[in-house]
Amino acid sequence: MGGWDNAPEYGGGLPKWLTAIAIIVTVLMCVGAAWLAYSNAAAQSTTVAGVASVIDGDTIEIHGQRIRLSGFDSPERGARCGEVNVYQRSALALSDFLAQRTVSCTISDTDRYGRGVGRCSVSGVDLGEHMVAQGWARDWPRYSGGAYADEEAAARRDVRGIWGMTCADDLWRSQLLALREAAMSQPPVRIVILMEDGRSSGRWSAGSP
Structure with a gap:
């Protein structure tokens, strides 16, 4: 045999040195891709x-x-239950729990107000878990899953925190209604639709009389 049957163009194997280079290049590419994925995750x-300052029941400052503590929601500013200022009570509950201890947070996003969004804990206890368990906040499935x-x-069963109030x-x-009222208070926008016969039809968006 003249060795032609081992040539690549006839289906023969590649030279050993070329095969080795291909393997090395493939390994380096895989390592590079893994490192890039890790770097992107770390950057995010x-x-x-x-030590944190408490802004309200679901927001702190370090x-x-x-x-913005992720995955749960506490009463908003001005929220009251009879004579009880539950907005303030929720914030105080969080402040009492932190008690000047070191808070550790993993920030994974930024909200529209420029606040970092993430999970935080004190001595291994998740702040969301504590606030919801004590009845001063609610689970927010949209963000907590x-x-x-x-x-x-x-907390509901044991009527803790706000769940002990009527x-x-x-x-x-009421928070949802407030958001709706805020949307309705915006200036109306007239939407004009051109009909097939050339006529136009208009209607007002939400907020119009």
């Missing part, structure tokens, strides 16, 4: 730690950075 999340659903169910469910219902 930031760790912040320190080293001048405001952080139901992570605090069991804590909320237990207007607990109304707190969030």
Whole structure:
């Protein structure tokens, strides 16, 4: 045999040195792709730690950075249940729990207000888990995936925090109504639709009389 049957163009194997180079290049590409994925993941999340100031029941500040605690929601500013300022009570509950201890946060996003959004803990206890379990906040499935659903169910059952008050469910219902009223207060926008016969038809958006 003249060796022609081993030539690549006839289906023969590649030279050993070329095969070795191909393997090395493939390995380097895989390692590079893995490192890039790791770097991107690290860049998307930031760790912040320190003594926190409490802004409200679901927002804190560490080293001048405001952080919206992810996955749960506490009563908004001005929320009351009879004579009880539940907005203030929720904030105080969080402040009492932190008690000047070091808070560790993993920031994974930024909201429209420029606040970091993430999960935070104190001595290994997730702040969302604590606030919801004590009845001063609600699970927010849209962002938590139901992570605090069991804590909320237990707080409701044991009538802790806001669940021991008669207007607990109304707190969030009133927040939704406030958002709707805010949207309705915006100047109306006239939408004009051109009909097939050349005529135009118009209607007003929400907020119009």
